[in-house]
Amino acid sequence: MNIKKILVFLFVLSVLGCKNEKSTTNDRLNVVTTTTMITDLVKNVGGDMIEVQGLMGAGVDPHLYKASAGDVTKLSRADIIFYNGLHLEGKLVEVFEKMGSATKTQVALGERLDKSTLIGSDYFASNYDPHVWFNIQYFKQFVDAVVEVLSTNDPKNRERYAANANAYLKQLDALESEIKGVIETLPKEKRILVTAHDAFNYFGKSYDFNVVGLQGLSTATEAGVKDVQRLSQFIIDNNVKAIFIESSVPRRTIEALEAAVKAKDHEVVIGGSLYSDALGDAGTEEGTYIGMFRYNVHTIVNSLK
CATH class of the missing domain: 3.40.50.1980 (Nitrogenase molybdenum iron protein domain)
Known part of the structure; x- marks a missing residue:
């Protein structure tokens, strides 16, 4: 058994x-x-x-x-x-x-x-x-x-x-x-959110972001070499300045994407770690839904400006 x-x-x-x-x-x-x-x-x-x-x-x-x-x-x-x-x-x-x-x-x-x-x-x-x-x-x-x-x-x-x-x-x-006011400071052409997996589609739909995830909607599916190459070209074509890891997803996938972009002589940085499928540590601001949302929005906007 x-x-x-x-x-x-x-x-x-x-x-x-x-x-x-x-x-x-x-x-x-x-x-x-x-x-x-x-x-x-x-x-x-x-x-x-x-x-x-x-x-x-x-x-x-x-x-x-x-x-x-x-x-x-x-x-x-x-x-x-x-x-x-x-x-x-x-x-x-x-x-x-x-x-x-x-x-x-x-x-x-x-x-x-x-x-x-x-x-x-x-x-x-x-x-x-x-x-x-x-x-x-x-x-x-x-x-x-x-x-x-x-x-x-x-x-x-x-x-x-x-x-x-x-x-x-x-x-x-x-x-x-509050977050609508923060997002309004980011020009629409810069609202491209590249993350480890597609956890942010509802966020994108609500606030006019183009959301692209390396692993799709479920972390149960691993990103392959073709996925990394495809997304790295997308980042170059759209002049994306920052990409994001997620607190509940191993960072190696985004680090591989960062390396693939830089190998093509384009500069991209990891803009920070976002909370996607889980909140932050208990007792912290990010350990609450409101604090998590506020942190994510500020991290995204500040990194993509």
């Missing part, structure tokens, strides 16, 4: 043995989240009325993430599970499917969005680009969904969830106004 089957087997046992067991002794909802962006959102809405356990930390790639035995236990004991969906957490899908009969609430936030507005993708079974948090309007819809689910499961705190959400939505409004 391979490791994957063992984990699934352990999961089933844990669900059967613990599905009515809570990890805390108080009356607070026990909530488990997957990505760091969703964890930050849920904490902002839930405050001290809920217990939140995030599976993924800073720098973790959700495309490749596999549940540990400890994760399986957390999931089995959760009252509510919030995750992105749209096949972002591809390696967790089987675990979620096995939980179908468990008496708990699973919420794939991305699946609640209007699919007709999403960007298509040939890389994911859902046929949609799952990196929807880079559209702040979508993230606001995530907030609304979290409020609805928490209020349904904990109606006595409904008003407090709504108040927290309203305060957070005002912060998101302020963020969007």
Whole structure:
């Protein structure tokens, strides 16, 4: 029996043995989240009325993430599970499917969005680009969904969830106004964003950037020599001054691209590291969704000017 089957087997046992067991002794909802962006959102809405356990930390790639035995236990004991969906957490899908009969609430936030507005993708079974948090309007819809689910499961705190959400939505409004002002300082002809993989398409669509990723939408696909050569020529043809690594993707792919461009006697620099599929370290500004977005925009604009 391979490791994957063992984990699934352990999961089933844990669900059967613990599905009515809570990890805390108080009356607070026990909530488990997957990505760091969703964890930050849920904490902002839930405050001290809920217990939140995030599976993924800073720098973790959700495309490749596999549940540990400890994760399986957390999931089995959760009252509510919030995750992105749209096949972002591809390696967790089987675990979620096995939980179908468990008496708990699973919420794939991305699946609640209007699919007709999403960007298509040939890389994911859902046929949609799952990196929807880079559209702040979508993230606001995530907030609304979290409020609805928490209020349904904990109606006595409904008003407090709504108040927290309203305060957070005002912060998101302020963020969007701020970053639009920063981006307006960058001429449109310089808005070419070259990164390790296509995590920024929703960002590009929202703020008029031409986004080009070396690895496509999923980090599960490795960039080949032809990809590097093709993109290096694109950089030269469009006189791109800076390219960007990502905190959750090995930097070697962008370093190879930088070397390929310089080998053709064109100067390009690595403009910095962007946060794409994960936030920064907990306790830092970049460890929050708002701080991450602000940092990314300033890094991109300052490097491409």
